[in-house]
Amino acid sequence: MARWHESHPGPALAGAAEPGGDAAADADAPSRLSALRAAVRIGTTLDEDATCAELTREVARLVGGAAAVLDIGGEAGPRYEAVVGNPAELPAPGWAAAQAPGRGEGGSRPVLGNGRRVLCVPLITASGQRYGVLVSGREEATFTQAEVEAVALLAATAASHVRHAREYDAVSGMVGKLQRALLSEPGRPHPNLDVAIRYLPVGQNTLIGGDWCETVRLHFGRTLLVVGDVMGHGLEAAVDMNAYRSSLRYTASSDLPPHRILRQLDDLASNEPERRPATCLIAQIDPNRGQVTCASAGHLPPAVVERHGRTSLLPVPVGPPLGTGLGGYERATYRLDSDQTLLLFTDGLVERRGEDIDQSLDRLAHLDLGAASAVEDLLDMVLTRLDARHAEDDVAVLAARLHHRSAQAPVAAR
Incomplete structure (x- = not known):
């Protein structure tokens, strides 16, 4: 997996494609309307696993390649969940975890690596709650600025639904304990x-x-x-x-x-x-x-x-x-x-x-x-x-x- 050792932070979400980018690729990039249509297909249930699966499916459909959610909080170390596409197109979980932005300044920004062929987007809500990292990778074309913005929109949508799912599970757990006591x-x-x-x-x-x-x-x-x-x-x-x-x-x-x-x-x-x-x-x-x-x-x-x-x-x-x-x-x-x-x-x-x-x-x-x-x-x-x-x-x-x-x-x- 040595090919993944190159990385550099990507730009902020606002703005056009980088100078020197592929103009033809930008022309074929997903529109904001197609990203919004994909977003409404995420979070159809109050189930965290289902939301992650919907997120990776929509990302792979929108930009191609492979997509997965990186869980960096488990005792067994970083691991991928809800993988869609060819796993070989994804970097090693440890590498992706190392490149993922931290909780400080810039912690909500996407990170591009391997010559812009790997995209890591934190699943983070507007209030700063973080639920993992969306990782997308592909072998051929690099990610354009429009694609980065579209994927970031889907990741933010999914993070909000994951928060709702976890809050629902917490309330359900308390209700269950009370009901068992009754x-x-x-x-x-x-x-x-x-x-x-x-x-x-x-x-x-x-x-x-x-x-x-x-x-x-x-x-x-x-x-x-x-x-x-x-x-x-x-x-x-x-x-x-x-x-x-x-x-x-x-x-x-x-x-x-x-x-x-x-x-x-x-x-x-x-x-x-x-x-x-x-x-x-x-x-x-x-x-x-x-x-x-x-x-x-x-x-x-x-x-x-x-x-x-x-x-x-x-x-x-x-x-x-x-x-x-x-x-x-x-x-x-x-x-x-x-x-x-x-x-x-x-x-x-x-x-x-x-x-x-x-x-x-x-x-x-x-x-x-x-x-x-x-x-x-x-x-x-x-x-x-x-x-x-x-x-x-x-x-x-x-x-x-x-x-x-x-x-x-x-x-x-x-």
């Missing part, structure tokens, strides 16, 4: 209850939204099972979800029946004008009596899976969502035996776009899941049969089954 593990149920929980957020970039599940251990072997759904998605819904969840844990410690817990949650939420409304279903399981007591705040009813796999819905009186301040919640109590599995879920499990909710619930109510299996396996089967991984909304679902109880159908106990 998605704390539910409390432990009593040992006389098998519980399985699944949470499937909608969208690839979302870790958690407003859907949640909770279990609270009560006295005398009882367990409180809860699912809730805060209006909306994303971080704001997750913050409100955490507020409802904290209120529930505090209220449940007083050992109130489900409908009175909902009343307390509604009162607390309605006194906070910024709190988003939420639906909620509470089921209190009492293994000693073999029964479950449910209350609903605008939420869908629970389902029961029988020993042979047949599924049905338990009718529960529906009160207004939490946060309205209207109250008016009622409870309903049913038999629950050890060969029956109780399912609590949010609407993302069953709802489909353009479909009536009664039809959606009917699909769940007519599931035949076969002979009884472990509660974890049964829950996975429900998610698969309802194609929950392609749902259009967040999905939270909780399955619970008692230990050592005789089989009986759920019959209303008033």
Whole structure:
């Protein structure tokens, strides 16, 4: 690579071609309009790697030869990324790093080397943030002043988009940490209850939204099972979800029946004008009596899976969502035996776009899941049969089954 040892700094971006330059080559150089057209094809996503690939592709298309982004901040030393064209036309990474302008005066200017056949342009923003060096090289024609200016324009455009991409990644990382903190593990149920929980957020970039599940251990072997759904998605819904969840844990410690817990949650939420409304279903399981007591705040009813796999819905009186301040919640109590599995879920499990909710619930109510299996396996089967991984909304679902109880159908106990 000895041919790359010759170098000299190039002129500033303003001005015409150097005296003695090739006038014919300048005539064929890219126009500012073609450079602007190339610039709009850079930064189409908030992804740094994609932006670098778009930059080198547009540079190679505009001036020919090879192009790459030089990463000079890695522990392994300088290296090329997003290479387009013949790599042999590029100088050695170490040489290019040595010729790259520093951070001081002139640090944003392009540098020409090897008889003007190598062009190094720093990826630097107007505020001075630097993200590497664009390196372009070719064997034959030298770079003209017009080409230097066109490539510098593309490099500045890419640097701005790389800055946005890194800022987006930093914010996303902080949001992800907060969302993971909000998605704390539910409390432990009593040992006389098998519980399985699944949470499937909608969208690839979302870790958690407003859907949640909770279990609270009560006295005398009882367990409180809860699912809730805060209006909306994303971080704001997750913050409100955490507020409802904290209120529930505090209220449940007083050992109130489900409908009175909902009343307390509604009162607390309605006194906070910024709190988003939420639906909620509470089921209190009492293994000693073999029964479950449910209350609903605008939420869908629970389902029961029988020993042979047949599924049905338990009718529960529906009160207004939490946060309205209207109250008016009622409870309903049913038999629950050890060969029956109780399912609590949010609407993302069953709802489909353009479909009536009664039809959606009917699909769940007519599931035949076969002979009884472990509660974890049964829950996975429900998610698969309802194609929950392609749902259009967040999905939270909780399955619970008692230990050592005789089989009986759920019959209303008033």
